[in-house]
Amino acid sequence: MSKELHIHWYPGHIAKAERQLKEKLNLVDVVIEVRDARIPLSSSYTNIKKLLGEKPRLLLLNKADLVDKEELKTWVKYLKETTKCPVIVTDAKGSKDLALVVKNAVDLAEPKIQALMSKGLLRRPARAMVVGMPNVGKSSVINKLTKSSKTKIGAKAGVTRQQQWVRINPKLDLLDTPGIIPTKQDNQLQAAKLAFVSSVSENAYSPEPVAQALLDILSESKYMAQVADFYKIDKLTLETIAKSRNWILKADSLDTERTAKYILKDFRDGRIGKFILDEIPVNEEAN
Numbered sequence: 206m207s208k209e210l211h212i213h214w215y216p217g218h219i220a221k222a223e224r225q226l227k228e229k230l231n232l233v234d235v236v237i238e239v240r241d242a243r244i245p246l247s248s249s250y251t252n253i254k255k256l257l258g259e260k261p262r263l264l265l266l267n268k269a270d271l272v273d274k275e276e277l278k279t280w281v282k283y284l285k286e287t288t289k290c291p292v293i294v295t296d297a298k299g300s301k302d303l304a305l306v307v308k309n310a311v312d313l314a315e316p317k318i319q320a321l322m323s324k325g326l327l328r329r330p331a332r333a334m335v336v337g338m339p340n341v342g343k344s345s346v347i348n349k350l351t352k353s354s355k356t357k358i359g360a361k362a363g364v365t366r367q368q369q370w371v372r373i374n375p376k377l378d379l380l381d382t383p384g385i386i387p388t389k390q391d392n393q394l395q396a397a398k399l400a401f402v403s404s405v406s407e408n409a410y411s412p413e414p415v416a417q418a419l420l421d422i423l424s425e426s427k428y429m430a431q432v433a434d435f436y437k438i439d440k441l442t443l444e445t446i447a448k449s450r451n452w453i454l455k456a457d458s459l460d461t462e463r464t465a466k467y468i469l470k471d472f473r474d475g476r477i478g479k480f481i482l483d484e485i486p487v488n489e490e491a492n
């Protein structure tokens with residue numbers, strides 16, 4: 206492989222993103238964190254607990270339509286146990302509503318609302334916001350939650366005019382723009398996984414090493430036979446797939462760039478299969 210796996214991060218951008226996120230977090234009672242169900246750990250942020258402090262958090266494993274339902278149940282159990290947060294599986298593109306998300310958000314915020322009332326304030330709706338890494342489905346979740354509500358209740362003190370609250374029901378107001386969790390990651394493998402699910406900009410990497418990294422993970426996984434069968438090959442490399450598709454450049458060399466782009470697209474569209482690419486850690490605490 207001529208090109209090495211190298212995904213480039215922008216530290217300045219991370220500091221700014223964290224600052225913007227913190228400003229928004231100050232406005233809410235409860236946080237709805239969206240993750241990509243294909244990478245339930247890699248689509249979380251190492252600093253999330255520190256960023257949120259005591260703020261209650263509801264975890265959504267979104268894009269559940271792209272993974273195996275039974276396997277996802279194991280992850281839900283693991284994440285519930287380790288994060289101590291409620292965990293809900295969602296498909297923000299599907300037809301099912303997100304009533305369970307609304308109920309859980311309201312329940313999580315109730316102690317805060319009760320505390321305000323005990324200080325003599327009138328009951329008010331809980332305030333929530335959606336956060337998550339790029340492309341995990343934050344806007345889709347917001348759209349789904351706000352679809353049936355026409356009530357834009359406008360800016361509150363400290364909120365810029367671009368940010369509106371939408372009354373989801375008498376008990377819940379939602380900020381209509383999401384908080385973006387920066388895709389800072391501690392290692393290249395996590396970065397590659399974020400690239401597989403389009404959470405990292407395509408400008409940050411070349412497709413060949415990223416697609417090969419995907420093939421390497423799949424080769425060592427229980428999904429190997431399924432992938433080999435999909436591409437009708439024995440060994441999962443860009444070269445074997447390029448040959449099997451007859452993607453050859455003029456000078457008789459294999460068109461590995463085209464192959465890499467196709468593999469990534471096949472994966473992203475869920476065509477190869479329904480895969481979860483993270484593994485449940487044996488002795489580690491989840492974010």
Ligand code: G4P
Pocket residue numbers: 267268269270271295296297298299337338339340341342343344345346383
């Ligand atoms: P973001 O705000 O977190 O950046 O994500 P956004 O909602 O924009 O969603 C990113 C992409 O993921 C969109 O696809 C969206 O349709 C898709 N998506 C969101 N939730 C789900 C889900 O639960 N399952 C599946 N399969 N896809 C989901 P896109 O290609 O950018 O646009 P389009 O497909 O809507 O045209």
